[in-house]
Amino acid sequence: MKKTFIVIVIVLLLGVWYGFSTYNKLVTLSVNADTQWQQVETDYQRRFDLIPNLVASVQGIMTQEKEVFAAIADARTKYSGATTVDARAQAAGQVESALGRLLVITENYPQLKSSDTVQTLMSQLEGTENRISVQRMRFNESVQAYNLKVMRIPSSIIASMTGFDERAYFEAAAGAEIAPKVQI
Numbered sequence: 001m002k003k004t005f006i007v008i009v010i011v012l013l014l015g016v017w018y019g020f021s022t023y024n025k026l027v028t029l030s031v032n033a034d035t036q037w038q039q040v041e042t043d044y045q046r047r048f049d050l051i052p053n054l055v056a057s058v059q060g061i062m063t064q065e066k067e068v069f070a071a072i073a074d075a076r077t078k079y080s081g082a083t084t085v086d087a088r089a090q091a092a093g094q095v096e097s098a099l100g101r102l103l104v105i106t107e108n109y110p111q112l113k114s115s116d117t118v119q120t121l122m123s124q125l126e127g128t129e130n131r132i133s134v135q136r137m138r139f140n141e142s143v144q145a146y147n148l149k150v151m152r153i154p155s156s157i158i159a160s161m162t163g164f165d166e167r168a169y170f171e172a173a174a175g176a177e178i179a180p181k182v183q184i
Helices: 002-061 066-081 085-107 116-151 155-162
Strands: none
Touching: 002 066, 002 085, 002 116, 002 155, 066 085, 085 116, 116 155
16 A cells, blocks of 8 residues: 555656656746847847848939838838737738848949948848848747747646647748839
8 A cells, every 4th residue: 555655746846847847847948938039139130230220322313102111111010009919920921021122122233332331221122131030030940949849748738727838930021032123
C-alpha cells in the first residue's frame, strides 16, 4: 500500500511538473513571438520615418504625381491607427504598394536619379525594406514554434486549459505579388 501511494505521488508530481514546464514554455514562445513582432514594428517605424523625407525630396522635383503621395499618406495614417497585428500588417502592405509606385515613378525621372538626397533616402529605404523582410521571416518562425507547441499533444491540453491559442502568421497583402504599374 505504501509503495502504491509513493508511485501515485510521484506520478502526480511529474504531471504537475510537466504542466508547469509546458506552461512556462508556452509563455516563453508567446513572448518571443511578441518580441519578434516588435522588431518588425521597429523597422516599420524606420520606414515611416524615412518616407516623409523621400516624399518631400521627390515632391520638390515633381508635382504631377499627387495621387501616389496621397496614397502613401493615407497608408501611413491607417498603419498608425491600426490596433491589431493583422490590421498593421494589412496597412503595411498598403504602404508597400504605394511606395512601390513611388519607386517606379522615380525611375522614370532622370532628375530624381541624379539627386543625391533622393538616392541616399532610397538607399536607406531599400536597406530598411530588407530588414523588414528578415524580421517578418523571424516573426513567422517564432509564431511557427509557438503554434507547434500549442497544437502538439500533450502540450495542447495545457495550452487549451490556460488560454493559449494559435497565432496568425504575417502574410503578404493581397496583390503584393504583382509589380506596381505607373502611367506617366
